[in-house]
Amino acid sequence: MKTVNGQEVIQVFEAWSPKKLACMDNDPIGLAIGTLNKPVSKVLVTLDVNEAVANEAIEKGCELIIAHHPPIFRRLANIRTDHPAGRLYEKLIKHDIAVYAAHTNLDVAEGGVNDLLADALQLKNRSILEETYAENLLKLAVFIPTANAQALREALAKAGAGRIGDYEACSYTTTGEGRFRALAGANPFVGSVGELHVEEEVKVEVVFPESIKGRVLKAMLTSHPYEEPAYDVIRLEQQTNVMGLGRVGYLTKDMTLQQFAEFVKQQLDVPAVRVVGDLQSKVSKVALVGGDGNKYIYAAKRAGADVFLTGDMYFHTAQDAQAIDLQIVDPGHHVEKVMIAGVAKKMAELCEDKKYLVEFIQSTIHTEPFLFI
Known part of the structure; x- marks a missing residue:
């Protein structure tokens, strides 16, 4: 198991519930208090952050709090420690407890x-x-020698291309001939400089969300044998990752x-x-x-x-x-309190997969202000 810092924990969280899913204007999500550049071994998961929750984090030795409701919702005019909010911020900062808020992005996220x-x-x-939220769907069409096509398909699939619904590694391949003449200064993989070369090639096509375009193109360029691959990136009418x-x-x-x-x-x-x-x-x-x-x-x-x-x-x-x-x-x-157990369980599983040595603790503080009589 590996000891981790706060940034590594939040990278895991944001891979599941990224900020881009937030659907409220100026939603104050992300790191609200403190720093993530420190070791983290215990994380308190809570719906709200109040002084009782801060005390709980101190008592349980938590270096980080993940909350659904942001502790700072509106722009601050001052931080007065003779007021409740100011006392809360002072206590968290004095005890070096960072607070990270996931609001409407956690509402939208799958499993949120x-x-x-x-x-x-x-x-x-x-x-x-x-x-x-939805992402534009792109299609990559790349031309490659037949003998190198399978390695390319595998690299593209590993990069996340070719995911359609409950299927992965989806691609389409057509055969043909590629023609080119290498000019002076070129270092052709096949053929000779100055000669028109004909190569048996295939066209490999895959689709992918625009958000991973850089990763997919890097995988294609790295796995392609040509120094100047021929390829097209086409924007499709369809969308993907609709949330x-x-x-x-x-x-x-x-x-x-x-x-x-x-x-x-x-x-x-x-x-x-x-x-x-x-x-x-x-x-x-x-x-x-x-x-x-x-x-x-x-x-x-x-x-x-x-x-x-x-x-x-x-x-x-x-x-x-x-x-x-x-x-x-x-x-x-207050029924949003279901996120306490849900987030703690999900994050424990995700961090376990990465062999991260970090514990997720469910807050036991009841933050519902209303009494039902």
Whole structure:
């Protein structure tokens, strides 16, 4: 096992939940407090960062906190240590505890907050509620001697090209002839300087997301025997890596709205929920958005959901939902606490794969401010 620094831990995290997935303007994600350029052996995973959580990190010897809700959400005018927020920042800095926030990028990520909520509700046949991210799909067509084609295909696949859905190492090959004349100063792999050469070649075609273009081209150039390979990079109409906010899925069995509300209380560990709709109506298809999903009621309706589960439902938004015959179950914002166990487990697995010697600790501090009486 290898000891690691904070930067290495966060590189693992961002490979799973990259910043580019954030879907809120000026979302204050990333390193909020401290430095990642230090050894890290214990990481505390929490929904929120308050003074009790800071004390927990100190007591448990954690050098890094990964939080869902950013501890600094708006631009600071001052940091006064006679105010609660200032005391919190002072304590974290004095004890050299770094804080990293993953907000809407963790909502969108596969296996992130919304998937964890869908897991808790055992939803099947899932889809995205609102698309917020997609990558352009590119196609590489490269011409290479037949004898070298397999090595090229393997290098491209290793670089991540040729991934289509649940299939990898996908490529298409056509045969043909390549013609060229090497000029003075060239060092041709085949043929001679000044002579027109005809070579039996193949065209290998692969698709890949634009985000890995540099890696794919490097793999192609490194594995190609020619000093000046002939190749095309073509932008396609299709997109890939489509991701988004919220999830839509089906319950394992139909139930009434009242039964669903009770099921939510049980599965998400909340004492009460707010409900809009007919308690005896049937619920089969569920749309959900962790946290505040008020602006997604129409997306939920378009998705054909029988009920929309989200927190912080406003009075007038609830009336709008009534008007479009969309039922609501509001378990509160704090149900996003599912990310504590989910992130700790995921990161432990990812770091174990890399043989990193780091422990992920689930915060036990209850940060829900509301009491249900």
